[in-house]
Amino acid sequence: MTSASTPSLPGQLNPTPRLLLGPGPSDLHPRVVAAMTTPLLGHLDPQFLLLMSETQEMLRAVFQTRNELTLPISATGSGGMEACLVNLLEPGDRALICVAGYFGERMAEMARRCGAEVHVEQESWGKTFSPDRLREALRRVRPKVLGIVNAETSTGAWQDISFLGALCREFDALAVVDCVTSLGCTPVAIDTWQIDAAFSCSQKGLSCPPGLAPLTFGPRALEALYRRKSPVRSWYFDLTALRSYWGTERVYHHTAPITMIYALREGLRLVLEEGLEARFERHQRHARALRAGLEALGLRTLAEESCQLPQLHAVLLPDGVNDVQGRKRLLEEFGIEVGGGLGEYKGRVWRIGLMGYNSRTNCVFQVLAALEKVLIDCGVHCSRGSGVAAAEAFYASS
C-alpha cells in the first residue's frame, strides 16, 4: 500500500526486547548506547576531528597495524567489501576469489561489478583453504588481488590467514581479507600477517550498531591505488578522497555519520580496555562452554572442529526440527534471535553467535536452555543430558 496523503502515523517505537545471538547484529554494549546520546558535533568541528583521529588510532590497535589508511567507511560491512575491491580492481584486472560460503560468493560478485576478470576457487561450504591449494591457484591465475574470508558468517568456519601475506607476495598479488565476523572476536594481525587490505563491520565483535565498516589499507594496496590507470569507479568509496578527509588535510568529502562514530569510538575503547588477548580468550572460553552444551544435546556443527569459530556456530538441525517454526519459538517464547541458514544450508542450520558483549555466561545458559526446550518439544532425543548442566560443568572445571 502506498499513498501520497499523510498516513495514519505509526506509534512510538516499542519493540519487544531481544537477546541477539545470531550472526549479527549483536547486542549493543550499554556504554555504546550511552555514547550515542552525546550531543552532535559538526563534522568539521575541531573537537570532532580529534575524535576521528582517536577512533582511527584505536582501530589501528584493534587491526594490529600501523597502516596510516585505517578508517571506518560510512556504510555497513558490505560497503567495506565494495570499498576494498573498487579501489584495488580496474576493468580487466584478474581477481582470485576463494569461495567456501555465502560471503565469498558476495566478494566474487562485487569483483565482477568492478569489471575484474574473476577466477573463483571453490570449496565446499564450511571447509577452508590450505596454503598449498592457494599457492597452486595463485600460480595458475596470477591475479592482482586474492580475496578471502577470514570468518565465514554463513558457515562458522575460521580460515587461517596468517600465511596469506607472505604467500601473496611470492606472486605479487594483494591479499584482501573479509574480517567482518572476526574483528574483536578472534585475532586479526594485519601487519604480522602482511595482509594488504581488510574490512570489517561495527555490529558484531565491536558491539556497536550496524552502519560502519572499519577498513585498513597497507603500503602495497596504497601503491596499487595510486598506480591505477582509471579513476576509482565509485565517488563515495574513493579512498584517495577519503584519505584526504580522514588524513591530516581534512579535506571535506562527505558528512561523517557522527553518532555512529561516537558509537564506534566507545566500542573500540571497550575492546582495548579489555585487551585483545583477554578478549579473544573470553570468546574461546564461552565458545567451549557452548560446545559442551551442544554436544550434550547431541548437536553437531557445520564446520569441522579444527576450523570452528568461537564467535559463531552453525548448528546442524536434527531431524524433526522445523527451521522456521523453531526459530519463531526461540524468538517469541524466549526472546532469543538465532540466525537461519544461507544458500544450500537454508533450513538446515541455526547460526548461534556469541560476539563481543554477548560472549558471556548468561548468553550461553539462555541459548542452551531455550534450545533444549525447543528440541525436546520437537521430539529430539537429547541423548547425553542437559546442555545447561554440561556448560555449568565446563565453567566449574575451567
Added chain:
Amino acid sequence: MTSASTPSLPGQLNPTPRLLLGPGPSDLHPRVVAAMTTPLLGHLDPQFLLLMSETQEMLRAVFQTRNELTLPISATGSGGMEACLVNLLEPGDRALICVAGYFGERMAEMARRCGAEVHVEQESWGKTFSPDRLREALRRVRPKVLGIVNAETSTGAWQDISFLGALCREFDALAVVDCVTSLGCTPVAIDTWQIDAAFSCSQKGLSCPPGLAPLTFGPRALEALYRRKSPVRSWYFDLTALRSYWGTERVYHHTAPITMIYALREGLRLVLEEGLEARFERHQRHARALRAGLEALGLRTLAEESCQLPQLHAVLLPDGVNDVQGRKRLLEEFGIEVGGGLGEYKGRVWRIGLMGYNSRTNCVFQVLAALEKVLIDCGVHCSRGSGVAAAEAFYASS
C-alpha cells in the same frame, strides 16, 4: 602517529555542547535521541521488517509520492547521490548536469565516474536555471538524465523544480534531483512535479544524525533501471537488489543500520505530526525573522532574494571580518557552529542554517546576538541597529 601496540586510551566522550546552525548536521530532536537508545532488533526480525515498512510509508508521505521504490540508502547524502546516478547511468549515456554550486559539481563528477558523457550547464554560484534555459540545453544535449540541485547547500539558493518533470518528458529525459537540503524544510512534491528520481539526507530537515540517504525512484526511472544493458556497477547501491530487500520479498542484501532507521522513523514521525505545510511555514517564518536581523546588521546574502532558501542563508562577510577567526569565536565563545564557504566563496561567506528542529525562535536570537557581537568587535558598523531587536520586532508584528 601510528602504533601497533595498544595506545593510551582516549577518555570518555565529553564534547563541548554546540548549537549547530551551519549547513548540517543540525541538532537532533530530543525524541530522535531517545529513539536511538531503543534496544536493537535483528535486521530480519518480523518486528524490524514492520518498522522498515512504516519508515518507507512515512518517507513516501514526506517526499509526497506513491513511488513504491522509496527507501533510505545505508549511506550519507552523497551515497544517495551515487545511488541515483549509478543505477540510471551506463557507460556512454549522456547526462546533463546543472551546476550553480558545489553540489552540482559533485553530481557532475559522480556522473563521470559512472562512465557517462557529461555535459555541464554552468551558472554563476547562487543563481538558478530558468525553464527556457533548461529546455534549450535539453534540446542541444538530448541527455538520458538531467541532474539538478533543488537546494544548493553551498549557496543557499533555491532552484524551482516544479516544471522539471514535464519539461524532461518533452525530451524523454529523466529528472534527477538533489533534495539533500530541501526535504523536511521546503516543499518536495515528487509526484505533482513528475520528478523521476530524488535523494536526500537524514541530518538536515529531518533532525536525525547523518548516515542515511532517503531516495525515491518513479516509474520511468524504474523502467530505465530494468532496461539497463549492463549490471549496475555498484553492488552496494544496486537498487534492483535493494528493492527486493525493502520490498515484500525481503531478500537479504546487507544488514540495515538499525539504530539509524530507528532515528529516521522518529524524525519522520515528527515531520508528519507537525504536518508538511505547517513545517514549511515554520521554516519561512523563522527565516524572515533571521533576514530582518541580518538586514539590520547590514548583511547581504549570496543568493538573490527571489531564490533564497529559508533553511540556509549564505551571508557575505563584510570587510574586516576574518572568516576563520570569526567562526572560531562563534564556536568557542557562543557555542554556535555556522558553516564556512565552499569553492570560490571560501573565506567569503558564512552559511547559517535553520533546519528542522533548529528552525525556532531561540536559534534566531542566539545566532543574531552572537553575530552582532563578533561583527562589532571586528569594527563593522552595524548601521541599522540591533539584529535581535529587528527579529523581535518581526515576531511581534507577525
